[in-house]
Amino acid sequence: MKALKERIIKDGIIREGNVLKVDSFLNHQLDIELFEKMGEEFKRRFEGEKITKILTIEASGIAIASIAARYFKVPVVFAKKTQTKNIAGDVYTSKVESFTHGKVYDIIVSKQFLTEKDSVLIIDDFLANGKALIGLAELVKESGATLVGAGIAIEKGFQVGGKLIRESGIRLESLAIIDEMSVEGGVVFR
Amino acid sequence: MKALKERIIKDGIIREGNVLKVDSFLNHQLDIELFEKMGEEFKRRFEGEKITKILTIEASGIAIASIAARYFKVPVVFAKKTQTKNIAGDVYTSKVESFTHGKVYDIIVSKQFLTEKDSVLIIDDFLANGKALIGLAELVKESGATLVGAGIAIEKGFQVGGKLIRESGIRLESLAIIDEMSVEGGVVFR
Numbered sequence: 001m002k003a004l005k006e007r008i009i010k011d012g013i014i015r016e017g018n019v020l021k022v023d024s025f026l027n028h029q030l031d032i033e034l035f036e037k038m039g040e041e042f043k044r045r046f047e048g049e050k051i052t053k054i055l056t057i058e059a060s061g062i063a064i065a066s067i068a069a070r071y072f073k074v075p076v077v078f079a080k081k082t083q084t085k086n087i088a089g090d091v092y093t094s095k096v097e098s099f100t101h102g103k104v105y106d107i108i109v110s111k112q113f114l115t116e117k118d119s120v121l122i123i124d125d126f127l128a129n130g131k132a133l134i135g136l137a138e139l140v141k142e143s144g145a146t147l148v149g150a151g152i153a154i155e156k157g158f159q160v161g162g163k164l165i166r167e168s169g170i171r172l173e174s175l176a177i178i179d180e181m182s183v184e185g186g187v188v189f190r
Numbered sequence: 191m192k193a194l195k196e197r198i199i200k201d202g203i204i205r206e207g208n209v210l211k212v213d214s215f216l217n218h219q220l221d222i223e224l225f226e227k228m229g230e231e232f233k234r235r236f237e238g239e240k241i242t243k244i245l246t247i248e249a250s251g252i253a254i255a256s257i258a259a260r261y262f263k264v265p266v267v268f269a270k271k272t273q274t275k276n277i278a279g280d281v282y283t284s285k286v287e288s289f290t291h292g293k294v295y296d297i298i299v300s301k302q303f304l305t306e307k308d309s310v311l312i313i314d315d316f317l318a319n320g321k322a323l324i325g326l327a328e329l330v331k332e333s334g335a336t337l338v339g340a341g342i343a344i345e346k347g348f349q350v351g352g353k354l355i356r357e358s359g360i361r362l363e364s365l366a367i368i369d370e371m372s373v374e375g376g377v378v379f380r
Binding site for chain 1: 213214215218219220221222223225226248249252253255256257259260263264265266267268270299300302303
């Protein structure tokens with residue numbers, strides 16, 4: 001998606017260790033006009049698919065999912081991160097390993113809000129090692145709902161997540177896929 | 191706001207200890223159509239005010255703030271919760287005591303995204319003891335930005351937050367103020 005790629009080139013900051021900071025428009029300060037274009041593009045890519053719910057994960061996925069939901073006219077459900085040991089039986093849970101923080105945490109969704117009648121589109125801001133997305137897909141599976149696919153804003157194409165997800169048969173639509181990235185050379189899109 | 195009050199009566203669940211569960215439409219599953227009506231109402235209430243940014247706090251404030259931002263045509267900045275001991279000098283910080291979890295945590299906003307040139311509207315889903323809102327107002331003050339006011343979805347009018355905020359001179363617009371609440375008697379709005 002042209003507008004997003006241009007914005008990454010203009011305002012993304014590359015740091016050593018494959019870090020891409022996009023917090024001026026994507027995950028700390030949020031450019032809602034850009035999110036509207038992204039929402040429209042997700043709708044275009046998943047046109048004709050039956051979708052009853054958008055699933056995302058707190059915190060930075062929530063804004064993109066909420067704006068996208070306007071185009072799909074469905075509710076958003078966001079999975080909560082928790083490190084609580086005892087989780088009540090009325091939630092679906094899976095485990096996610098955080099790349100940034102090096103911790104394992106549980107993600108949970110109340111059973112009320114995902115059922116076998118749902119057709120789910122997962123939306124998130126970033127895809128790198130794929131752990132969050134795999135965790136979300138597991139929640140969908142556990143609920144008996146149909147997983148229609150996943151829409152991602154920025155995929156780090158040089159990390160393993162995208163490959164894992166595509167090979168598992170999940171339809172993955174990333175609006176910008178970065179194949180190479182360096183402080184000197186900038187960003188190369190697929 | 192009528193649509194929100196009706197929805198609280200229809201789908202809100204009251205539990206002992208002044209707990210109001212609205213997670214089927216406000217803070218776990220999100221009814222984006224309702225949020226659009228809320229965004230429009232915030233815009234109506236703050237009509238004519240100069241607003242350059244909407245500030246909220248993760249996680250459940252993000253969706254309401256993002257949808258509201260469409261009507262104000264401004265970016266959203268969300269404060270992050272952290273329990274990291276060492277916070278770098280490029281952020282504004284304040285402390286918030288959580289009513290639900292009984293913990294104190296820091297909230298941070300990057301200095302890049304709030305400056306003295308900004309006129310800020312704070313938006314959040316809930317107001318009870320006011321700690322989160324006071325913490326956000328402190329961040330705005332620290333940045334030198336102008337605080338235009340605060341827009342809240344549900345105010346628990348029987349708790350102290352609303353009174354504290356109004357007495358401090360901050361303009362507060364709550365879309366539904368609950369003055370009484372009990373498992374037997376239901377909800378009484380102001």
